[in-house]
Amino acid sequence: xxxxxxxxxPAVAVPARTQLGEVARRMDAxxxxxxxxxxxxxLCGIVTDRDLAVRVLAGGLDAATxxxxxxxxxVITVEATDDIHAAxxxxxxxxVRRLPVLDGRRVVGVLAxxxxxxxxxxxxxxxxxxxxxxxxxxxxxxxxxERKA
Numbered sequence: 001x002x003x004x005x006x007x008x009x010p011a012v013a014v015p016a017r018t019q020l021g022e023v024a025r026r027m028d029a030x031x032x033x034x035x036x037x038x039x040x041x042x043l044c045g046i047v048t049d050r051d052l053a054v055r056v057l058a059g060g061l062d063a064a065t066x067x068x069x070x071x072x073x074x075v076i077t078v079e080a081t082d083d084i085h086a087a088x089x090x091x092x093x094x095x096v097r098r099l100p101v102l103d104g105r106r107v108v109g110v111l112a113x114x115x116x117x118x119x120x121x122x123x124x125x126x127x128x129x130x131x132x133x134x135x136x137x138x139x140x141x142x143x144x145x146e147r148k149a
Contacts, residue, residue, distance in 0.1 A: 003087050004080040006119050007101045009109035013038050014067060016045070020056055021063030023047060034098045036107055037071045043100055043107050045071030077102050078111060084119075087111050 012026055013036040023035050027049060037045035047067055055061070055070045076094045078087045080103045090099060091113060101109040 001084045001119075002080065003078050003082045003084055003101055003111055004108070006084060006087075006115050007080070007109035007111040008032075008115055009101075011036050011100060011107050011110045013043075013107060015039070016066070016068040016071075018067045019063060020047075020052065020061070020065045020067055020070065023067050024052060024063070027052075032110075033112070034110065035067070036075075036100055036110070037067050038107070039068075042105060043075055043077070043102070044068070045073040046075050046098070046100060047071045048098065075100055079103070080108050084116075088116065091116075 012030045012032050012034075014023055014026060016037050016039045018037075026035055027033065034046055034048040036043055037047060045068065047070060051070055051072065056065065059070075061070065076090060076096055077100045078090055080101050087099060091097070097113045099111045100107055101111050
């Protein structure tokens with residue numbers, strides 16, 4: 001399976017000169033935990049909700065601070081065509097929770113640990129469906145409200 005099959009797209013990106021207040025508003029508006037930082041269209045950093053809490057709030061910075069002053073760089077990335085196992089290795093090796101996904105030099109999405117967990121849960125569900133059917137001798141359906149005595 002390729003990274004592009006599991007990633008979230010499109011990625012939310014801001015120019016390097018964007019103020020942190022605007023970054024936080026975009027995270028809220030798009031319901032994301034990170035924003036990619038670009039300069040002339042090229043990826044140059046990433047800022048996460050944790051960065052905002054630890055580096056900005058705890059560091060006493062204000063909302064007018066530019067994102068390029070607190071972003072993480074260099075950015076660990078994966079290619080959209082990479083096998084998903086390459087992403088697992090990158091996450092494990094670097095201990096980050098989000099990886100920008102590139103198609104060449106163009107950002108096409110973000111792969112988060114949550115995306116991988118959802119994929120694992122769906123695969124387990126696919127495997128358990130037939131097992132439940134054979135054990136219960138009936139098709140899976142909504143949970144019963146009856147209790148057995």
